[in-house]
Amino acid sequence: MGFGFGKVEEETKETEEESHNKLNFERPQKPTNPAETGMNLSFITDLVLKTMYGTGVEVGGEIADELKLSFEGVVEPVLRQLKDDHSCEIIGGGGVSSTWRFVLMEKGIRRALDAMTQSGYIGPAPVPLNEYFEITRKQSGRKGIINREGIKKMFSDLIISDKMVEELGPAMNATKSSLFLYGKPGNGKTSIAERMTALLGGPILVPYAVTQNNQVIKLFDELYHQPLEEKPDIIYDARWVLCKRPTIVVGGELTLADLDLIYVESAKFYEAPFQMKANGGLLLIDDFGRQKCSPVELLNRWIVPLEKNVDYLALATGKKITVPFDQIIVYSTNLDPGDLVDEAFLRRIQYKIEIPDPDREGFTKIFELVCNGKKVEFKKDIVDYLIETHYISKNRPFRACHPRDLLNQAIDYAHYRGLKPELTKEALDYACESYFVEF
Numbered sequence: 001m002g003f004g005f006g007k008v009e010e011e012t013k014e015t016e017e018e019s020h021n022k023l024n025f026e027r028p029q030k031p032t033n034p035a036e037t038g039m040n041l042s043f044i045t046d047l048v049l050k051t052m053y054g055t056g057v058e059v060g061g062e063i064a065d066e067l068k069l070s071f072e073g074v075v076e077p078v079l080r081q082l083k084d085d086h087s088c089e090i091i092g093g094g095g096v097s098s099t100w101r102f103v104l105m106e107k108g109i110r111r112a113l114d115a116m117t118q119s120g121y122i123g124p125a126p127v128p129l130n131e132y133f134e135i136t137r138k139q140s141g142r143k144g145i146i147n148r149e150g151i152k153k154m155f156s157d158l159i160i161s162d163k164m165v166e167e168l169g170p171a172m173n174a175t176k177s178s179l180f181l182y183g184k185p186g187n188g189k190t191s192i193a194e195r196m197t198a199l200l201g202g203p204i205l206v207p208y209a210v211t212q213n214n215q216v217i218k219l220f221d222e223l224y225h226q227p228l229e230e231k232p233d234i235i236y237d238a239r240w241v242l243c244k245r246p247t248i249v250v251g252g253e254l255t256l257a258d259l260d261l262i263y264v265e266s267a268k269f270y271e272a273p274f275q276m277k278a279n280g281g282l283l284l285i286d287d288f289g290r291q292k293c294s295p296v297e298l299l300n301r302w303i304v305p306l307e308k309n310v311d312y313l314a315l316a317t318g319k320k321i322t323v324p325f326d327q328i329i330v331y332s333t334n335l336d337p338g339d340l341v342d343e344a345f346l347r348r349i350q351y352k353i354e355i356p357d358p359d360r361e362g363f364t365k366i367f368e369l370v371c372n373g374k375k376v377e378f379k380k381d382i383v384d385y386l387i388e389t390h391y392i393s394k395n396r397p398f399r400a401c402h403p404r405d406l407l408n409q410a411i412d413y414a415h416y417r418g419l420k421p422e423l424t425k426e427a428l429d430y431a432c433e434s435y436f437v438e439f
Helices: 041-055 060-067 071-084 106-118 129-138 148-154 162-172 189-199 295-301 303-308 360-374 380-392 402-416 425-435
Strands: 005-007 088-091 101-104 158-160 179-182 204-207 209-212 215-218 240-243 247-250 262-264 269-271 282-285 310-314 320-324 328-333 351-354
Touching (some): 041 060, 041 106, 129 209, 148 189, 189 328, 380 425
Parallel strands (some): 179 328, 179 351, 215 269
Antiparallel strands (some): 005 158, 204 240, 209 215, 310 320
């Protein structure tokens, strides 16, 4: 079957892989004393002071919650030390020390302000960079073998040809290569990338932040990291968030500067770049060739990380640090790959897969699946009318996104007229007139 790709509505199916919340290694346990956090005591003390000053939180247990650290083992000893040196005082509270209010005194305020001149980071305590390396290695999606059955199962809710399955399989098993998806817009390149991410395995742990030599890099990003639990079990280190493997999409706005540490000068800490946030998952560089940097510069940027599984990022001081690099890099473009870079550079991307337009049979199947997802009765004769009237007669190419978009407009049309949504010639004529604008 020669057609390419089509997507069933998301609500129609949840894959087993997406609902599976088990790690394949032992999860880090909650630190029971300051030494087990991997941070030195002065760093923890500064973080406690900044949290108290910057958030106004005073109750001991709430301070610990802000930092994602144990109150009894880590935060309480620090607060008692601050009380002893007159940086804070205890006001009110019950018989349990975690309910006591710890209020900063003048000395404590000065110490907090001084700490903020060094680093303004306030939030969950970071994990040491070396621990992040270790966890990234343990949860690497590149460790397993992905076979044909796994590919077919993961793509079972898509209209995808056997030819494409055979092309994607070997590419997913390439540990030191990137992948090129090309074809006309609207044929599902992003949807393919999302399922490629799920093929990498179960969930991963993402730290809120990491630290190296007292420099803090904020890593967890709610835009890209989807938590799988509301709150971790009390025995686990709460500085790590159990998440789905991320699929991060960047487009034509991407610059080379975006691929280095982003220094938040006003707060004196760093934001992790896209590729660091994509660790454990997939980074999709969409609209490849339309970035502000040249395609050659972008390809060159990944040579060392893909080969060594590490990336070298620059601090504001100019010093370089080494961070883990463990993801699939996928380039996606609507342009001819040969027009972007010369043959020598194109060879660096070993796997180049075309996502073609669906043919008539594929288009019809996609329409049927979308109708099922939207609870609208599928009528093949009406779809045949659509194809003959608005595609064949107008020499218009099929796109995999068209069934979803046209059906959505037909449903909107029915709602406006107070009718039950259904496939009719009138509704599809209206949808096509609005959707296909010709100048």
